[in-house]
Amino acid sequence: xxxxxxxxxxxxxxxxxxxxxxxxxxxxxxxxxxxxxxxxxxxxxxxxxxxxxxxxxxxxxxxxxxxxxxxxxxxxxxxxxxxxxxxxxxxxxxxxxxxxxxxxxxxxxxxxxxxxxxxxxxxxxxxxxxxxxxxxxxxxxxxxxxxxxxxxxxxxxxxxxxxxxxxxxxxxxxxxxxxxxxxxxxxxxxxxxxxxxxxxxxxxxxxxxxxxxxxxxxxxxxxxxxxxxxxxxxxxxxxxxxxxxxxxxxxxxxxxxxxxxxxxxxxxxxxxxxxxxxxxxxxxxxxxxxxxxxxxxxxxxxxxxxxxxxxxxxxxxxxxxxxxxxxxxxxxxxxxxxxxxxxxxxxxxxxxxxxxxxxxxxxxxxxxxxxxxxxxxxxxxxxxxxxxxxxxxxxxxxxxx
Numbered sequence: 517x518x519x520x521x522x523x524x525x526x527x528x529x530x531x532x533x534x535x536x537x538x539x540x541x542x543x544x545x546x547x548x549x550x551x552x553x554x555x556x557x558x559x560x561x562x563x564x565x566x567x568x569x570x571x572x573x574x575x576x577x578x579x580x581x582x583x584x585x586x587x588x589x590x591x592x593x594x595x596x597x598x599x600x601x602x603x604x605x606x607x608x609x610x611x612x613x614x615x616x617x618x619x620x621x622x623x624x625x626x627x628x629x630x631x632x633x634x635x636x637x638x639x640x641x642x643x644x645x646x647x648x649x650x651x652x653x654x655x656x657x658x659x660x661x662x663x664x665x666x667x668x669x670x671x672x673x674x675x676x677x678x679x680x681x682x683x684x685x686x687x688x689x690x691x692x693x694x695x696x697x698x699x700x701x702x703x704x705x706x707x708x709x710x711x712x713x714x715x716x717x718x719x720x721x722x723x724x725x726x727x728x729x730x731x732x733x734x735x736x737x738x739x740x741x742x743x744x745x746x747x748x749x750x751x752x753x754x755x756x757x758x759x760x761x762x763x764x765x766x767x768x769x770x771x772x773x774x775x776x777x778x779x780x781x782x783x784x785x786x787x788x789x790x791x792x793x794x795x796x797x798x799x800x801x802x803x804x805x806x807x808x809x810x811x812x813x814x815x816x817x818x819x820x821x822x823x824x825x826x827x828x829x830x831x832x833x834x835x836x837x838x839x840x841x842x843x844x845x846x847x848x849x850x851x852x853x854x855x856x857x858x859x860x861x862x863x864x865x866x867x868x869x870x871x872x873x874x875x876x877x878x879x880x881x882x883x884x885x886x887x888x889x890x891x892x893x894x895x896x897x898x899x900x901x902x903x904x905x906x907x908x909x910x911x912x913x914x915x916x917x
Contacts, residue, residue, distance in 0.1 A: 527613055531575060532585040532789040535564060535604055536800030537593035541626060545660030545739075546688075548731040550802035551591040560800075561600040565607035567799050572611025575797065575807075582613040585786035585796075587620045588641075594623035598635040604799075605639055618643055618682075618785045625663040628671035633678035643784075644675055645684040645724075651711040654693040655703055658745065660735070672718055682782060684722035685715055689760065690753040691728045692736075692745040702746045708756045709763070716767045721782035725760050726775050727753055754898055774848045774897060791845045793838075793861070808861075835862070836911055839869065843907050847900070852891025866890075873910035877903055 538549075539556045575581045586608060593601070601621075608614070620643040621636060628646070636644070650656050651665040663671075675683055691703045715723060728747065730737050739745045748756065761771055769777040773791060776784065789796050798804045839862060846853040858866040866889060867874065874890065877883045882896035882903050896903055 527580050527582040529581045530584045530615075530794065531581040531612075532587070532786050532794065532796035533568075533583055533608060533612070534786070534796060534798045534803055535586070535588045535593075536590065536798065536803040537588055537596055538591040538801055539595050540590070540592045541595065541624065541662045542660065545658070545736040546728060546730065546734055548734055549591070556596040556600055558600065561596070561603045564604050564799050568604065568607040569611050571797055571799070576612040581795070582615045583608065583617055584615055585618045585620075585789060586614075587786040589622050591622075592624045592627060593621050594627040594632060594636070598639060601636075601639055620645055620684075620784070620786060622647065623671070625668040625671035628674050630674055630678070633674050633680070637678050637680065642680075643682040643684070644680050645686065645722075646671060646675070647686045648672075648715070649686060649688045650691065650703075650707075651714050652693070652703070652707050655691050655707065655711075658692045659688070669718075672720070681721070683720045684724060684784065685718070685720045687711060687715065687723065687725045688728050689725060689756040690748050692747055702748050702752075703756075704748075705752060705755055705759065709759065712760055712763055716763060722776070722778040722784060723764060723769065724776050725757075725764075727757065757898075758894070771850055773850060774900065791849055792857075793842055793845060838862075840908055840911055843870075843911075844904055847890075847892055847903065850891065851888065852886050853889040855889035858889070870907055870910050873906045877906055 536550070537556065538551045538560075540551045540553055543551055543553055586605075588601070588604075605619075619641050621641045622645045623636075624647055646668070647661075648668045649659060649661055651668060653665050656663065656665065672683065672685070689703065689708045693703055693707070712725075730740050730747070736745070740747070747753075761777075764771060764777045768779065770780055770783070771777045772783050773787075776787070778784070786796075788794075793806070793808065795807050796805065797807070842858060842861070843853065846857075853866065855866045858864075862869075874883065877896070878885075880895075881893055882899055883890045884893055892900065892903065
């Protein structure tokens with residue numbers, strides 16, 4: 517077994533690992549992730565451990581990689597038993613070199629008891645991401661959440677009392693409220709601000725705040741299409757977003773990504789891998805992997821993405837697809853896109869690939885130049901999808917000429 521502190525081989529490439537646990541108490545009305553309303557099955561965790569061992573042969577002990585982030589997402593990973601989680605954690609520790617890892621688990625407040633919190637701490641989890649979404653019971657009911665606002669408050673304090681010093685709280689704005697409450701069929705700004713005020717008073721190390729996406733095929737989508745629910749107008753939604761940014765910054769948080777803020781030093785190291793195109797392996801149903809492959813000239817020539825459970829085969833991405841991923845992820849960072857990193861990866865200038873589109877976006881006030889490259893303006897943040905579309909269309913045009 518490889519110790520987390522054993523530096524014998526001194527691998528030099530950092531690697532993230534994502535583990536998907538697709539089990540839930542009840543699927544939320546807005547959720548289109550891969551998850552099932554059933555108890556976690558031992559066979560699934562046995563398969564995860566097998567796949568992790570297989571991947572370890574290529575990227576684990578004795579190779580140039582070490583693991584510095586490990587993220588259990590879902591679903592609701594905290595539904596799994598301590599034995600099931602331990603099986604996966606042991607497989608990672610036995611097959612990979614771990615170096616001061618950030619080890620995150622997503623939890624639902626309804627699953628957080630003093631016993632469960634103690635088990636997670638004992639297993640080695642040092643970061644918890646809890647799906648609170650709202651501290652308004654009307655909003656929680658409309659979203660189909662299984663917990664109440666009081667249960668979320670209790671769960672947070674239970675985690676703190678257990679000794680967790682790195683907690684993220686997930687929030688959603690732009691939501692409907694319980695249709696039984698005819699006086700407030702949509703989430704008004706004051707409801708959102710009340711939730712945010714209370715969360716900021718709790719002082720979690722990290723806050724994620726997402727605008728509700730009504731995904732086709734979900735129960736919420738069906739109700740919306742049938743005009744059974746209302747959501748805030750675009751103007752109200754944007755005021756919720758920008759008021760959140762103002763409040764968060766006033767309380768000392770660093771707004772470092774479109775929908776994420778942290779106290780200094782508590783930015784999510786694992787998610788930053790996604791946004792900066794660093795290597796990661798995904799295990800479990802629906803999980804993805806990304807392993808950049810470099811040629812002799814040091815240029816990024818291919819990517820790796822595995823579907824479902826991890827395997828040693830996969831179709832490499834085209835250079836154009838990788839460039840598209842780069843702009844999509846990098847522009848989500850509030851510091852913007854790093855042009856020198858683009859040149860390092862692709863051996864080409866960002867401005868040369870996207871010059872015409874950049875001029876168009878700058879003229880609309882969506883982007884501005886920075887010392888490192890370009891970043892979105894406040895107006896650009898509100899129009900991030902049109903920005904991405906313009907850049908991708910320029911990429912497609914270059915690809916076809």
